[in-house]
Amino acid sequence: xxxxxxxxxxxxxxxxxxxxxxxxxxxxxxxxxxxxxxxxxxxxxxxxxxxxxxxxxxxxxxxxxxxxxxxxxxxxxxxxxxxxxxxxxxxxxxxxxxxxxxxxxxxxxxxxxxxxxxxxxxxxxxxxxxxxxxxxxxxxxxxxxxxxxxxxxxxxxxxxxxxxxxxxxxxxxxxxxxxxxxxxxxxxxxxxxxxxxxxxxxxxxxxxxxxxx
Amino acid sequence: xxxxxxxxxxxxxxxxxxxxxxxxxxxxxxxxxxxxxxxxxxxxxxxxxxxxxxxxxxxxxxxxxxxxxxxxxxxxxxxxxxxxxxxxxxxxxxxxxxxxxxxxxxxxxxxxxxxxxxxxxxxxxxxxxxxxxxxxxxxxxxxxxxxxxxxxxxxxxxxxxxxxxxxxxxxxxxxxxxxxxxxxxxxxxxxxxxxxxxxxxxxxxxxxxxxxxxxxxxxxxxxxxxxxxxxxxxxxxxxxxxxxxxxxxxxxxxxxxxxxxxxxxxxxxxxxxxxxxxxxxxxxxxxxxxxxxxxxxxxxxxxxxxxxxxxxxxxxxxxxxxxxxxxxxxxxxxxxxxxxxxxxxxxxxxxxxxxxxxxxxxxxxxxxxxxxxxxxxxxxxxxxxxxxxxxxxxxxxxxxxxxxxxxxxxxxxxxxxxxxxxxxxxxxxxxxxxxxxxxxxxxxxxxxxxxxxxxxxxxxxxx
Numbered sequence: 001x002x003x004x005x006x007x008x009x010x011x012x013x014x015x016x017x018x019x020x021x022x023x024x025x026x027x028x029x030x031x032x033x034x035x036x037x038x039x040x041x042x043x044x045x046x047x048x049x050x051x052x053x054x055x056x057x058x059x060x061x062x063x064x065x066x067x068x069x070x071x072x073x074x075x076x077x078x079x080x081x082x083x084x085x086x087x088x089x090x091x092x093x094x095x096x097x098x099x100x101x102x103x104x105x106x107x108x109x110x111x112x113x114x115x116x117x118x119x120x121x122x123x124x125x126x127x128x129x130x131x132x133x134x135x136x137x138x139x140x141x142x143x144x145x146x147x148x149x150x151x152x153x154x155x156x157x158x159x160x161x162x163x164x165x166x167x168x169x170x171x172x173x174x175x176x177x178x179x180x181x182x183x184x185x186x187x188x189x190x191x192x193x194x195x196x197x198x199x200x201x202x203x204x205x206x207x208x209x210x211x212x213x
Numbered sequence: 214x215x216x217x218x219x220x221x222x223x224x225x226x227x228x229x230x231x232x233x234x235x236x237x238x239x240x241x242x243x244x245x246x247x248x249x250x251x252x253x254x255x256x257x258x259x260x261x262x263x264x265x266x267x268x269x270x271x272x273x274x275x276x277x278x279x280x281x282x283x284x285x286x287x288x289x290x291x292x293x294x295x296x297x298x299x300x301x302x303x304x305x306x307x308x309x310x311x312x313x314x315x316x317x318x319x320x321x322x323x324x325x326x327x328x329x330x331x332x333x334x335x336x337x338x339x340x341x342x343x344x345x346x347x348x349x350x351x352x353x354x355x356x357x358x359x360x361x362x363x364x365x366x367x368x369x370x371x372x373x374x375x376x377x378x379x380x381x382x383x384x385x386x387x388x389x390x391x392x393x394x395x396x397x398x399x400x401x402x403x404x405x406x407x408x409x410x411x412x413x414x415x416x417x418x419x420x421x422x423x424x425x426x427x428x429x430x431x432x433x434x435x436x437x438x439x440x441x442x443x444x445x446x447x448x449x450x451x452x453x454x455x456x457x458x459x460x461x462x463x464x465x466x467x468x469x470x471x472x473x474x475x476x477x478x479x480x481x482x483x484x485x486x487x488x489x490x491x492x493x494x495x496x497x498x499x500x501x502x503x504x505x506x507x508x509x510x511x512x513x514x515x516x517x518x519x520x521x522x523x524x525x526x527x528x529x530x531x532x533x534x535x536x537x538x539x540x541x542x543x544x545x546x547x548x549x550x551x552x553x554x555x556x557x558x559x560x561x562x563x564x565x566x567x568x569x570x571x572x573x574x575x576x577x578x579x580x581x582x583x584x585x586x587x588x589x590x591x592x593x594x595x596x597x598x599x600x601x602x603x604x605x606x607x608x609x610x611x612x613x614x615x616x617x618x619x620x621x622x623x624x625x626x627x628x629x630x631x632x633x634x635x636x637x638x639x640x641x642x643x644x645x646x647x648x649x650x651x652x653x654x655x656x657x658x659x660x661x662x663x664x665x666x667x668x669x670x671x672x673x674x675x676x
Contacts, residue, residue, distance in 0.1 A: 044222070057226035057238065077229060088238055091245055092229050 020070040024184055025077065026177075027093045029117045030102035031110040032081030035136035038167035039102060040078045043177050048168050055080040058092055065181050072181040074098075093121060098130040098180045103146065105135045105164060111146045118158060130183050132161035132176055139166040237306070329443045332387050336444070337409045339386060339434060340402065360389045369393040371438060385437035398441040399433035408448055460524060460535065467517050467543060474510045477503060478550055480652045485555045488563050491570030494659045495652065500557050502650055511551040518543035632669045639665060 028036040037059060038052050044063045059078040064071050077092045079085065093099060099121055103114035114133060121131055133155045135146060148164060155162030161179050165172040225234040226241040230249045235241035338357045344350050363382045368375050369392050376382050382391050400408075436444075481503045484495040518540040526533035639662045646654040 041222075055224060057224065057234075057241065058229075059222055059224035060227050060232060061222050085238060088226070088241065091241075094229070 021073065022070055022184070023073045023075060024098055024181075025096040026074045026098040026100065026180065027077045027079060027096040028100050028102060029079055029089060029093065029114075029121070030081055031104070031107075031113040032083075034081065034102045034104040034107070034110050035165075035167050036081060036100075036102045037078050039100070039134065039136060039165060039173055040076055042167040042170055042173045044076070046170075048170075054082065057085065057088065063177070065178060067178070067181055072184070074177065074181070089120075090124060093125045093129075096125060096129060097184060098132070099125065100132045100134050100176065100180070101160075102134045102136050103151075104137050105146045105151075106137055106140055106143050108145045111135075111151065115154065118160065122158075130161070130180055131158075132163070132180050134172075134176055135162075135164040136167060138164040138171055139169045239305075325443070325446075329447050332440055332443055333409060333447070335387050336405055336434070340405055340409065343402075354386050358386060358389045360384045361391050363391060366391040369396055371396040383435055385440055386434050387436050387440040390437050390439075392437050396438065397435050398438060399435055400441065400444070402432045402434070405434055408444055460521060460539070463517055463521055464539060467514060467539070470510055470514055470517075471546060474507060474514075475550070477507050477510075478554065481507060481554060484652065485558065488558055489566060491563075491566045493567065494656055496647075497557060497560055497563060499647060499650075499652065499655070503652065504554065504557060506650060507551060507554065511547050514543050514547060630669075630672075632665060632672065636662060636665045636669065 028040060030036050032054060035052075037055050038048060040059070040061055041047050041049065041052070044061045055078060057080055061076045061078065062073060063076065064073045066072070077096070079089055079092050101114045101117045101121070103110040105111075118131060118133070121129060133151065135148070135151050151164075152162055154160075161176065161183065163172040163176045163179070165176055167173060223232065223234070226236055226238055227234055228241060228244055228248070230245070233244070235244045335358055339354060342353075344353050361384065366376075366382065369380075370390065371392055372395065374380060374393060376393065380393050380395075383394055383397050384391055385397075481500065484500045484503065487495055488497065488500060521536045521539045524532075524536055526536055639658055643655055643658045643662065646652075646658060
């Protein structure tokens with residue numbers, strides 16, 4: 001993964017060179033067993049495990065998305081949803097440019113929990129963080145407990161991206177990450193924060209120029 | 214659109230900065246605090262502030278921008294504080310060392326056990342078919358245990374003194390090792406037997422049987438300190454398993470006494486009740502004898518429980534509490550069951566009651582007789598019945614007023630009658646039973662006696 005960025009440009013499958021590489025820290029939050037790890041696994045590996053084991057601590061994955069001339073590399077921190085790991089969460093969402101707050105559309109409680117996560121992010125995380133709300137397990141809409149409209153309205157009021165996703169059927173999984181990727185550079189433009197960070201080798205100074213200019 | 218990603222998924226308590234796995238949540242928080250502390254962060258955030266300040270100067274940006282930057286740096290600090298203090302503190306890491314302890318202990322125990330067992334087997338072999346002749350004994354011993362060659366050992370292994378003609382070499386009969394006479398230990402045959410077979414009762418010799426006392430070789434086995442120690446340890450363990458503390462014995466004694474005395478108490482109450490009813494089955498003497506017996510048991514219980522208090526125990530220890538509660542239990546038992554026994558009735562009172570009962574009975578018989586007479590008069594049968602009634606009256610009176618002397622005069626007159634003989638035998642039994650305080654037997658014997666007397670009465674009627 002390191003050599004992807006070092007050269008300043010990477011080879012696309014079709015051979016064309018890519019000029020811009022952006023790197024974003026993205027964190028997934030939400031109650032346990034709503035499908036955070038499944039969403040990430042679907043996005044990163046294209047896989048789905050019916051019996052996904054519960055995450056311990058946090059999981060770290062990367063995936064690169066290409067939008068026009070820019071390669072957007074997501075550094076994804078998939079946090080453990082269990083309440084006892086809650087104290088770790090601030091460490092992971094600190095400095096994150098994007099967050100996906102996940103709930104299970106079959107579970108009203110998980111939606112309530114998602115709202116408190118959103119509140120916490122708005123209060124504690126970087127002010128310019130892009131938050132997306134994902135109503136996961138959309139394939140199980142038959143036993144839905146959270147209305148699409150209700151969630152949509154909540155998302156609009158709070159300025160969140162919103163999609164109902166299904167890690168199992170891959171519905172809206174790539175889409176939600178893409179939507180975040182598209183929203184991110186625009187948000188970034190003026191802020192002095194290091195929204196876009198280089199890989200470890202490069203210095204902060206060069207990073208500031210990555211996508212903003 | 215998506216590039217292939219073959220990087221591994223890492224999971225665990227990952228540091229968000231350096232991605233090292235810290236194994237536990239606490240370690241991760243600690244690591245985060247130590248390695249990526251606020252200072253470094255502050256430097257970077259202040260750098261941002263300076264950068265924006267520079268920008269402001271250069272680009273004339275409005276004030277909002279810089280305040281935003283400061284705010285964001287502050288919010289980051291806040292979040293760090295949150296990380297540090299959030300959630301209840303969990304107890305540190307536990308590590309169970311029991312397995313390690315067992316791993317160390319088991320081989321050690323095993324080594325001791327096998328060594329001890331070897332010695333026991335050898336001891337057993339030495340003792341079975343042990344010849345009486347000293348020369349043969351030596352041969353017997355050497356056949357079983359290979360003795361170490363004396364030439365190889367210059368000094369006694371335990372006292373390091375050299376051997377010469379007054380300090381001769383001796384062999385441990387169990388392991389074959391060499392030592393001098395002073396370092397030898399001797400185990401008597403009897404005690405050896407008891408080690409081999411714990412149930413073996415041996416005549417308790419004077420206490421110093423295991424000491425270094427040189428006895429005749431026939432009844433001791435010479436052994437080195439090491440072997441003796443192993444055997445003694447085993448013996449102690451066996452004794453420890455069999456021995457019970459004094460308090461247990463005391464408690465058991467008290468419990469058996471309690472169990473014994475309960476039927477006595479019940480019987481005493483029964484006797485008193487029957488006396489007040491005017492029955493003649495038991496006498497006042499019975500009651501007082503039984504009362505005396507119960508009283509003596511109560512005294513014994515009291516003494517035993519007092520003994521428990523005199524046992525040594527640390528102030529405030531569980532042992533002391535046990536002793537106290539044992540004593541309290543006994544006191545409660547005595548109070549509940551033994552002190553509240555009804556008093557022995559006064560003899561005159563009982564006599565009055567009995568006389569009254571006799572009178573009542575007589576009146577009843579009289580009334581029955583009259584009624585019967587009236588009834589039988591109609592059938593011309595009155596004579597026989599009246600005779601029967603009067604006779605029964607005298608019989609019952611004799612029986613109830615004085616059980617013992619009543620028939621004795623008759624015995625002399627009708628000594629040949631088998632019924633009389635039987636009655637006398639039963640009476641003898643009752644007397645014996647009374648002496649032995651077997652009150653239940655008395656009751657059944659009395660019933661038996663009544664039947665016999667009734668039979669006798671019927672017989673005399675027919676005559």
